[in-house]
Amino acid sequence: MTHELGRLEDLPKDYVQDLRDLNLVPLWPSLRGVLPPTIPTRQTKPTHWPYSSIKPLLLKAGELTPIEKAERRVLVLANPGHGLDKMQASAAMYLGMQLLMPGEWAPSHRHTPNAVRMIVEGEGAYTTVDGEKCPMSRGDLILTPTGLWHEHGHDGTDPVIWLDVLDLPLVYYMEASYHVNGERQTIHPGQSQQQYGHGGVAPTKVFERSKKAYPMLRYAWTDAKAALQAMASDDPSLQAVQVTYINPETGADAENILGFYALMLRPGQSLRLPARSPAQVFHVIEGAVQAQIVDHQFKLVEADTCCAPGYEAVTLTNLHADKASFLFIADESPLHRKLGVYENRG
Numbered sequence: 095m096t097h098e099l100g101r102l103e104d105l106p107k108d109y110v111q112d113l114r115d116l117n118l119v120p121l122w123p124s125l126r127g128v129l130p131p132t133i134p135t136r137q138t139k140p141t142h143w144p145y146s147s148i149k150p151l152l153l154k155a156g157e158l159t160p161i162e163k164a165e166r167r168v169l170v171l172a173n174p175g176h177g178l179d180k181m182q183a184s185a186a187m188y189l190g191m192q193l194l195m196p197g198e199w200a201p202s203h204r205h206t207p208n209a210v211r212m213i214v215e216g217e218g219a220y221t222t223v224d225g226e227k228c229p230m231s232r233g234d235l236i237l238t239p240t241g242l243w244h245e246h247g248h249d250g251t252d253p254v255i256w257l258d259v260l261d262l263p264l265v266y267y268m269e270a271s272y273h274v275n276g277e278r279q280t281i282h283p284g285q286s287q288q289q290y291g292h293g294g295v296a297p298t299k300v301f302e303r304s305k306k307a308y309p310m311l312r313y314a315w316t317d318a319k320a321a322l323q324a325m326a327s328d329d330p331s332l333q334a335v336q337v338t339y340i341n342p343e344t345g346a347d348a349e350n351i352l353g354f355y356a357l358m359l360r361p362g363q364s365l366r367l368p369a370r371s372p373a374q375v376f377h378v379i380e381g382a383v384q385a386q387i388v389d390h391q392f393k394l395v396e397a398d399t400c401c402a403p404g405y406e407a408v409t410l411t412n413l414h415a416d417k418a419s420f421l422f423i424a425d426e427s428p429l430h431r432k433l434g435v436y437e438n439r440g
C-alpha cells in the first residue's frame with residue numbers, strides 16, 4: 095500500500111529553514127521520488143542516432159578542429175532525457191563517434207573509466223593499448239580497460255570513424271574519474287588476438303609469473319561473425335544467436351562494468367528481448383534492423399546507434415528477408431549483477 099506522504103509545503107517555512115541552516119533535509123517529501131513504486135524512474139529516453147546525420151558533422155569537425163586542439167575528436171551521442179550537457183546515453187553508459195584523419199595521432203593517456211571501440215568505417219588506423227598495436231577494421235571491438243595506456247594512429251588514406259563506449263557517467267558519479275597523459279608507447283610483440291582469438295584453447299603460461307587482468311584487447315569482427323554464423327547453422331531452433339565478448343582467461347565479461355555482445359538476426363527474424371534492469375545500446379554492424387523500444391520504432395540502418403532504458407522489453411526485427419543482420423550491443427549487466435540489482439522481468 096502506497097500512502098500519500100507529507101509535502102515540504104505542509105511544514106512551517108521557518109522550520110524548513112532551521113533544518114537547512116544545519117544541512118538537514120526531511121526525507122518524507124522526497125521518499126517516493128527516490129524510491130518510486132514498482133519500477134524505477136528512468137531518465138534514459140529511447141533515442142536513435144542515425145549515422146548518416148553524424149558523419150557529415152564529424153567530418154566537418156575534422157576541418158574545424160585540428161586533432162591537437164581536441165586530443166580526441168568526438169561527437170557525443172547524448173541522451174536528451176539526461177540533458178545533453180551530461181553527455182550520457184544512459185545512467186552508466188557514454189557513447190561517442192570519433193574521427194581520426196590520415197596521418198593524425200591522438201596522444202597516449204590512461205584513465206579510470208573503461209572504454210571500448212567498435213570500428214565503424216575506414217581502414218589503416220590502429221590503437222595501441224598497453225604496448226599492443228591493434229589494427230582497426232570495421233566491426234572489430236578493441237578494449238581499453240581502466241588504467242591501460244592507449245593512443246590512436248592512422249597510416250591509411252581515408253577518414254576512420256569508430257564508436258566509443260565508456261562507463262564514464264558511472265565512474266564520474268563515483269568521483270573516481272581522472273586521466274594521466276603519457277609518452278608515445280613502445281610497441282611490443284604478442285598480439286592478444288593471435289593468442290586468444292581461437293575458441294577453446296588459450297596460451298599455456300609456463301614461464302609467466304603474473305597474469306594480465308585483460309589478456310585480450312582486440313576482438314576481430316571476422317571471428318565474432320564466424321562464431322554467430324556457425325551457431326545459427328548448427329541449431330536452426332536457437333532463438334537468440336548471440337555471443338558475449340569475454341575475458342578468455344576467466345570467462346567473465348570482457349570489462350568490469352559494461353557488457354558487450356554481438357547478435358545475429360536471421361533473415362526476417364523478430365526477436366523479443368525480455369525486460370531486464372540494465373539499459374542497452376544497439377549498433378548495426380551489418381544489415382538493417384527495426385528496434386521497438388517502449389513507444390518508439392527505430393529503423394536502424396548500417397552504423398546507426400540507439401539506446402533503450404532498463405526494465406523495458408525490446409523487440410528487434412531484421413528488415414532484410416533474404417540475409418542476416420548483425421548488431422553490436424552494449425549494456426549495464428555486469429554492473430547490475432555485481433551490485434545485486436540485476437532483474438529479468440520477462
Ligand code: 1HN
Nearest residue numbers: 166168190192244258260262
Ligand atoms: C577517451 O580517452 C577516448 O581514448 C575517447 O579515444 C572518448 C571520452 C571521455 C573520456 C575519455 C579515447 C573519451 C575518452
